[in-house]
Amino acid sequence: MTYVAPGDPHELARSVRAGFADHYGREASVVGRAPGRVNLMGEHTDYNHGLVLPVALPHATYAAARLRDDPADGLVRVASAQQAEPWEGQLAAVGPGTVDGWAAYAAGMVWALHERGHEIPGVDLYVDSTVPLGAGLSSSAALECSVGVAVAVALGLPLTPELRRDLVSAGMAAETEIVGAPTGGMDQTIAMLGEAGAALVIDFDLPEDRGRSTQVRLGLARHSLLVTDTRVSHALVDGGYGQRRADCEEAAAVLGLSSLRDADLDAVARIADDRVRRRARHVVTEIARVRECVDALAAGDLDSLGRLFADSHLSMRDDFEISCPELDVAVAVAVEAGAVAARMTGGGFGGSSVAVVPDERVDAVARAIDAAFALEGFTPPGHLRAEPSPGAGLEG
Ligand code: GLA
Numbered sequence: 001m002t003y004v005a006p007g008d009p010h011e012l013a014r015s016v017r018a019g020f021a022d023h024y025g026r027e028a029s030v031v032g033r034a035p036g037r038v039n040l041m042g043e044h045t046d047y048n049h050g051l052v053l054p055v056a057l058p059h060a061t062y063a064a065a066r067l068r069d070d071p072a073d074g075l076v077r078v079a080s081a082q083q084a085e086p087w088e089g090q091l092a093a094v095g096p097g098t099v100d101g102w103a104a105y106a107a108g109m110v111w112a113l114h115e116r117g118h119e120i121p122g123v124d125l126y127v128d129s130t131v132p133l134g135a136g137l138s139s140s141a142a143l144e145c146s147v148g149v150a151v152a153v154a155l156g157l158p159l160t161p162e163l164r165r166d167l168v169s170a171g172m173a174a175e176t177e178i179v180g181a182p183t184g185g186m187d188q189t190i191a192m193l194g195e196a197g198a199a200l201v202i203d204f205d206l207p208e209d210r211g212r213s214t215q216v217r218l219g220l221a222r223h224s225l226l227v228t229d230t231r232v233s234h235a236l237v238d239g240g241y242g243q244r245r246a247d248c249e250e251a252a253a254v255l256g257l258s259s260l261r262d263a264d265l266d267a268v269a270r271i272a273d274d275r276v277r278r279r280a281r282h283v284v285t286e287i288a289r290v291r292e293c294v295d296a297l298a299a300g301d302l303d304s305l306g307r308l309f310a311d312s313h314l315s316m317r318d319d320f321e322i323s324c325p326e327l328d329v330a331v332a333v334a335v336e337a338g339a340v341a342a343r344m345t346g347g348g349f350g351g352s353s354v355a356v357v358p359d360e361r362v363d364a365v366a367r368a369i370d371a372a373f374a375l376e377g378f379t380p381p382g383h384l385r386a387e388p389s390p391g392a393g394l395e396g
Pocket of ligand 1: 042043
């Protein structure tokens, strides 16, 4: 059993600078870093104007950047240590649906900054990442936000709290408008605003790109967060995520509400359509679980935490229908092997689980999941230790 290493930030910054220099034959002027995330509670609640409770991972994406010398050139070039195909194109030509694949997140972020009134003469970018791709750990927001930080700082903007907020909404615009993934704002918010040693409770009651966030210190003495990547691929641009969002909108409309945030469970129980009723029930109960989870974490109340994680997983499996056999096995086996709490995390349809495990049981739990996956004939999973880490910044 092995853990995916987050890597040393200084080393990674050095290596992304070297990759930039190799690729473009000149030096980068800045390196931005932005983390992946694991969500502890509140799935598919962000776009319903509810609450979420993510932590930033130590695993991050590093983006080396240098503005183009000729202010009139307008060229954007992106390359990645993880991707065979670099991309280049004119900034003026970037728009919804014009860039395919991974490069859309990076080019989309440059586009979003330009849309927000920043004069960009063109830019070269080279990225490297230790966030597992397609694992439901928000590698996309890490890419967007690392590029956003690098380009903004290359433009001479100081990384103030206001700029961090702007980069959250720029990242959301890149993802929803250029990539075409109808996601909420959790991933960009935690990537930009995460704090070492803490989770963030983010309230999306306000317009989505202005989610209010408050730190929650994790009262989890002698316990660790173990993340298991099932290696079942997940892509938010596929239909399932958008369908869930449409179901939620339908439920809100049936109830005569603008969102499910304040929906009442008795009213939800009267929704005639079975599928729509179950989707709404997940969202309403999940928002309540975020509030309870905040209290349980603050109090170090592991029994409540275990119950909340278990209820959340069942709600996602049965009502929201976004789990899969690999996630169900990872969660059940984690608890059998000594985790105090476990649930699937992220958008679903594959991706990762998260478990709260006594420090001395972490290796045993990971090994038990490996053994169960082998027995079931599943692809071997990957594991990460999720030490709550700081949000985006400059590196090296
Ligand atoms: C993805 C989206 C988020 C959120 C989660 C589910 O990560 O990007 O906005 O909706 O799924 O909680």
